Amino acid sequence: MSDLDRIDRQILEALQANGRLTVAELAEKVSLSQSPCWRRVQxxxxxxFILGYHAQLNRKQLGLSVHGFVSLKxxxxxxxxxxxxERAVVALAGAISCQNLSGGYDYQIELVAGDxxxxxKLVREIRAFPGVADVYTSFTLQEIKTGGALPVHG
Structure with a gap:
């Protein structure tokens, strides 16, 4: 990350906040002309550094009102x-993230479901995955921060 200068960092911050910025809008935000700005983005x-551009969806509007975590050994x-x-987790609809952990549990899976x-049902499927010994489930009571931006300032 040390190869990034101030303008690169500003570009990344601006695109994290709004991936739909036009090149003209982005160039104005970072005080560059459009061509150099476009070259930097490329x-x-x-x-x-930029893996893709995504729409952030409202899970509740999609009928996915239950949100929780499954920690397992x-x-x-x-x-x-x-x-x-890991192949089974990747294929599981409803699993929106999975991390391999240090500490008391080996993996944590973030799940969403309609009810x-x-x-x-998702938890029962996970219990049957290869190698699973112990499963602990917790539900989200309130989301405080979601979709946080990565810090890109030096």
Whole structure:
């Protein structure tokens, strides 16, 4: 990240806040003309700093009112078991993120579902995934911060 200058950081901050900015709007925000601004955006994309542009959807409007986390321990930690488990998680509709953790649990999966019955069905599916030994589920009571921006200032 040390290769980024102040303008690159400003571009990344602006695009995180609004990925729909036109090149003209972005160039104005970072005090560049359009061509150099566009070249910098392309360079940031090619260098892997920008992975894509996405719409942030309202899960409740989509009927996904239940949100929670499943923390789990694995029976064993072989590479084959981990790979099979991770493939199953990637294919699971309703799983919106999954992290391999240090500490008391091996993985944490973030889930959304239309109701508690649908959430329970997802948890039952997860219990049957390769290598799963113990599952702990918690529900979100209130979302305080979601979709946070990454800090890009030096």
């Amino acid at each position: 360079m940031l994309e090619q260098a892997g 694995m029976k064993d930690h072989s590479l084959a078991t981990a790979a099979a488990f 508690h019955d649908a959430f329970a």
